[in-house]
Amino acid sequence: xxxxxxxxxxxxxLHGRSTASPTWWGTLAFMLLEGSGFALxxxxxxxxxxxxxEWPIGAPAPDLGPGIALTALLLASLVPNHLVARWAAKxxxxxxxxxxxxxxxxxxxxxxxxxxxxxxxxxSWDDNAYGSILWLLLGLHTTHLLTDLGDTIVLTxxxxxxxxxxxxxxxxxxxxxxxxxxxxxxxxxxxxxxxGVPRL
Amino acid sequence: MSAPAILPGELDRGAERAILHRQLERTWAxxxxxxxxxxxxxxxxxxxxYIVTAFGFLALGGVLALAMRWQLARPESRVLSADLYNQAxxxxxxxxxxxxxVPVMEAMAVYLVPLMIGTRNIAFPRLxxxxxxxxxxxxxxxWAAFALQIGPDVGxxxxxxxxxxxxxxxxxxxxxxxxxTFTEIAALxxxxxxxxxxFKQRAPGMSLxxxxxxVWGALVTSFLVMLAMPAIMIASTSxxxxxxxxxxxxxxxxxxxxxxxxHLFWFxxxxxxxxxxxxxxxxxxxMLPTFARRPVFGYLPLVLSxxxxxxxxxxxxxxxxxxxxxxxxxxxxxxxSSMAIAVPAGxxxxxxxxxxxxxxxxxxxxxxxxxxxxxxxxxxxLTGVMVASVPLDLQVHDTYFVVAHFHYVLxxxxxxxxxxxxxxxxxxxxxxxxxxxxxxxxxxLIFVGFHLTFFPMHFLGLQGMPRRVYTYQxxxxxxxxxxxxxxSSILLAAGFALFFLDVIRSARRGPVAGDNPWDASTLEWxxxxxxxxxxxxRIPVVTSANPLWSEREALPVVTGLRVDRxxxxxxxxxxxxxxxxxxxxxxxxxxxxxxVAASVMLIASIFTPWAVxxxxxxxxxxxxxxFWPKGLPEDEA
Numbered sequence: 001x002x003x004x005x006x007x008x009x010x011x012x013x014l015h016g017r018s019t020a021s022p023t024w025w026g027t028l029a030f031m032l033l034e035g036s037g038f039a040l041x042x043x044x045x046x047x048x049x050x051x052x053x054e055w056p057i058g059a060p061a062p063d064l065g066p067g068i069a070l071t072a073l074l075l076a077s078l079v080p081n082h083l084v085a086r087w088a089a090k091x092x093x094x095x096x097x098x099x100x101x102x103x104x105x106x107x108x109x110x111x112x113x114x115x116x117x118x119x120x121x122x123x124s125w126d127d128n129a130y131g132s133i134l135w136l137l138l139g140l141h142t143t144h145l146l147t148d149l150g151d152t153i154v155l156t157x158x159x160x161x162x163x164x165x166x167x168x169x170x171x172x173x174x175x176x177x178x179x180x181x182x183x184x185x186x187x188x189x190x191x192x193x194x195x196g197v198p199r200l
Numbered sequence: 201m202s203a204p205a206i207l208p209g210e211l212d213r214g215a216e217r218a219i220l221h222r223q224l225e226r227t228w229a230x231x232x233x234x235x236x237x238x239x240x241x242x243x244x245x246x247x248x249x250y251i252v253t254a255f256g257f258l259a260l261g262g263v264l265a266l267a268m269r270w271q272l273a274r275p276e277s278r279v280l281s282a283d284l285y286n287q288a289x290x291x292x293x294x295x296x297x298x299x300x301x302v303p304v305m306e307a308m309a310v311y312l313v314p315l316m317i318g319t320r321n322i323a324f325p326r327l328x329x330x331x332x333x334x335x336x337x338x339x340x341x342x343w344a345a346f347a348l349q350i351g352p353d354v355g356x357x358x359x360x361x362x363x364x365x366x367x368x369x370x371x372x373x374x375x376x377x378x379x380x381t382f383t384e385i386a387a388l389x390x391x392x393x394x395x396x397x398x399f400k401q402r403a404p405g406m407s408l409x410x411x412x413x414x415v416w417g418a419l420v421t422s423f424l425v426m427l428a429m430p431a432i433m434i435a436s437t438s439x440x441x442x443x444x445x446x447x448x449x450x451x452x453x454x455x456x457x458x459x460x461x462x463h464l465f466w467f468x469x470x471x472x473x474x475x476x477x478x479x480x481x482x483x484x485x486x487m488l489p490t491f492a493r494r495p496v497f498g499y500l501p502l503v504l505s506x507x508x509x510x511x512x513x514x515x516x517x518x519x520x521x522x523x524x525x526x527x528x529x530x531x532x533x534x535x536x537s538s539m540a541i542a543v544p545a546g547x548x549x550x551x552x553x554x555x556x557x558x559x560x561x562x563x564x565x566x567x568x569x570x571x572x573x574x575x576x577x578x579x580x581x582l583t584g585v586m587v588a589s590v591p592l593d594l595q596v597h598d599t600y601f602v603v604a605h606f607h608y609v610l611x612x613x614x615x616x617x618x619x620x621x622x623x624x625x626x627x628x629x630x631x632x633x634x635x636x637x638x639x640x641x642x643x644x645l646i647f648v649g650f651h652l653t654f655f656p657m658h659f660l661g662l663q664g665m666p667r668r669v670y671t672y673q674x675x676x677x678x679x680x681x682x683x684x685x686x687x688s689s690i691l692l693a694a695g696f697a698l699f700f701l702d703v704i705r706s707a708r709r710g711p712v713a714g715d716n717p718w719d720a721s722t723l724e725w726x727x728x729x730x731x732x733x734x735x736x737x738r739i740p741v742v743t744s745a746n747p748l749w750s751e752r753e754a755l756p757v758v759t760g761l762r763v764d765r766x767x768x769x770x771x772x773x774x775x776x777x778x779x780x781x782x783x784x785x786x787x788x789x790x791x792x793x794x795x796v797a798a799s800v801m802l803i804a805s806i807f808t809p810w811a812v813x814x815x816x817x818x819x820x821x822x823x824x825x826x827f828w829p830k831g832l833p834e835d836e837a
Contacts, residue, residue, distance in 0.1 A: 001715065001716070001726055001748070001754070001755055002753070002754040002755065003738060003754055003755050003756075003757045004754040004755070004756055004757070005738070005756075005757055005758075005759045006741045006756035006757060006758070007404065007741060007756075007758055007759075007760075007778075008213070008758075008759050008760040009404075009758050009759070009760040009761065009769060009778050009781060010211055010213070010759075010760030010761075011760070012760075012769075012778060012779065012780050012781045013780050013781070013837075014762075014780070014781055014782075014783070014836055014837050015780060015782060015783070015836075015837030016770045016779050016780030016782055019773075020400075020770055020772075020779040020780050021770075021780075021782075022323045022324070022396050022400050022401070022770065022782065025323075025395070025396045025399055025400055026323065026324060026392055026396050029391070029392040029395050029396060029426065030392060032426050032427070033388055033391070033392070033426040033427070033429070033430055034430075036426060036427050036430045036431075037430035037433065037434060040430055040431050040434050040464070040467070041434055044434065044438075044449070044460065044464070047457070047460055047463070048449075048455060048456070048457065048460070051455075051457050052455050057454075057455045125441075125445065125446075125447050126445065126446035126447060126448070127448075127454075128448055128454040128455045128456075129447075129448040129449060129451065129454055129455035129456035129457070130455055131447075131448075132438075132441070132442075132447035132448050132449050132456070133449070135447070136437075136438065136441070136447075136449075150820055154824055154827070154828075158828070158829070163829040163831070163835070166829075166835065166836075166837055167837035168829075168835060168836075168837035169829075171837075
């Protein structure tokens with residue numbers, strides 16, 4: 001059909017940041033669907049609990065040490081995480097690179113603590129349904145830790161290449177920081193379930 | 201004639217129309233040939249591929265249905281063995297829900313949404329390509345298993361304990377569970393794409409109250425997918441874990457619970473019905489104004505109904521579990537919400553009737569399908585209100601009454617609008633019209649065949665015939681009705697056969713359609729049929745809810761976009777004010793490589809949990825290949 005030019009958009013930027021970026025919204029959408037998965041896993045935990053005559057079933061409550069250490073570490077990691085996001089928003093390549101290296105280290109450390117955490121559960125996945133849901137919750141969150149760690153390592157490597165000095169890549173760093181916030185915050189209700197509820 | 205060279209950063213401003221088209225063609229087109237077919241990220245190619253594949257699965261599932269009807273036509277028949285019959289109804293149901301109904305609705309959205317909102321490709325086009333491949337591999341997994349006589353045999357909802365380690369040895373139930381994983385990954389990927397496309401890629405001026413109703417349906421459906429489908433992934437993963445590594449989620453002797461399965465399954469399963477139904481109502485709302493020759497009556501109530509149905513759909517799941525002995529008060533709540541959802545559904549029907557009432561209806565095939573839909577869906581809705589009542593449900597649960605009810609709502613409520621939508625949008629997709637004469641036969645055969653097949657099932661159910669029995673004794677007195685149903689199903693199948701014939705024949709021989717053969721009002725009709733790889737040479741500017749009717753002189757459009765890279769317009773969520781000129785990714789082989797690696801991991805993990813560990817390595821490598829920048833103009837910012 002016939003057309004008439006109504007507006008000229010040549011003045012617009014070649015890439016949108018934050019809420020003007022599809023990747024930002026995509027990250028949010030993935031957080032929503034993964035958050036829905038976490039919520040349902042917690043619902044399964046509470047459902048099994050409501051059916052059980054005793055909770056925990058046939059095992060002492062999990063030892064607190066590794067869990068608390070990991071939680072403290074995750075919460076502490078939010079500070080550098082936000083600094084990296086801020087530096088990336090300012091397109092500061094030097095500080096972004098340093099911050100990402102720190103975030104890689106802060107991604108590896110919880111994975112190591114997580115090994116001890118599995119041992120501290122005091123129950124195996126095949127002992128009973130209580131053990132099964134504990135391992136599922138912890139496994140689900142560990143998957144998120146590992147995928148975000150992998151993502152951060154690749155992004156860090158990328159920022160050290162010629163592709164790093166690019167507003168698009170700084171936007172990726174910001175989105176990655178948002179996702180790490182999600183991984184940390186999603187842990188808190190799971191932590192409360194695994195360690196808090198059996199002690200109520 | 202070759203296109204003139206494109207300069208880096210060149211804009212679309214000055215070029216003549218013909219030159220602009222050639223420049224955009226060079227930037228956006230997928231190369232012809234095998235490699236191009238594997239690497240394309242064009243939403244139209246992928247959408248069409250998805251639609252054709254889903255209809256292929258529909259045909260396969262239909263053949264199974266006919267085989268089952270052949271077996272049930274006479275008492276004590278020996279056409280199918282009990283074991284084969286169990287596989288047949290399981291694969292039929294799982295195939296129709298997971299490989300046909302949900303994917304075909306999402307596929308229609310993949311094809312249509314970017315065109316209807318005036319953009320050049322879907323958001324995350326490579327994820328879109330990945331989604332198709334993973335869906336295809338999941339479908340092949342199910343059907344290959346069936347062909348090898350290891351098809352799942354536990355029903356499409358795979359209740360434990362039947363599907364658990366104690367009663368289902370072998371890998372049949374695992375194949376069902378992992379097929380779920382494949383199709384859910386595919387569906388979740390599309391849901392994310394649709395949400396972001398609708399939120400951020402709408403043509404300038406397409407504020408929330410100007411979004412086509414099909415797009416509203418696709419948007420709300422995508423949220424349903426994101427909130428409901430994780431439930432089935434948790435369920436199917438737990439089932440595989442129970443079967444493979446000895447967890448006890450569903451084992452009552454070790455603190456597990458069999459009803460947990462039903463809760464998880466139906467927390468997904470009931471929204472699933474609306475995941476299929478909402479896009480169908482969106483199709484009806486978008487097609488109806490074209491044939492009523494007036495804008496849709498009650499745009500706002502229609503949008504609110506779609507949203508209300510989406511929300512209420514999460515409050516219904518327990519009505520599938522009325523016979524499990526849950527607390528009476530809880531059941532009453534679910535009865536109330538199951539009846540409440542009839543209100544927004546009714547609002548929609550009144551709006552459609554009002555649109556027709558005040559319009560000058562043109563009775564072409566799509567409108568005939570809409571009429572067939574309204575009649576059939578109202579009947580299915582009425583039996584829905586009946587089974588929402590606990591005392592009645594207790595009587596007819598697991599009988600042919602329920603089989604009749606859900607075929608009425610699923611075929612009447614979703615497949616009829618879908619077939620109408622194929623007749624309506626086929627000219628846009630292929631550039632050719634389907635046959636109006638054959639179309640009328642298709643509507644007639646399918647409508648009459650459907651009712652003759654499924655209406656008597658209500659009576660069979662009331663007479664006590666249970667679903668999922670491979671045969672029955674002559675003295676039950678169900679023989680005559682079953683024979684009638686089976687003979688009628690041939691009529692229904694003939695209607696579908698004629699439909700497929702028309703679709704295949706018209707692709708080559710149908711009359712040429714032109715840009716807007718129905719004189720419709722939405723943006724997909726502003727471009728050529730089929731659309732060019734870039735959809736619109738210039739992105740439209742939207743000034744009303746029916747842009748092609750209100751801008752008959754000339755469509756207002758945007759200029760100032762680059763032609764040397766794939767560029768789209770990003771706009772704000774509520775009022776669609778332009779915010780950025782964003783790039784859209786080029787073709788890539790990595791989505792296919794990732795899908796192959798993920799499929800190997802998922803299938804191997806049916807046999808050993810360690811597959812998740814070693815299988816993750818190639819998946820990660822493929823993802824790095826996917827996301828690593830290639831230094832193209834699309835990477836500029």
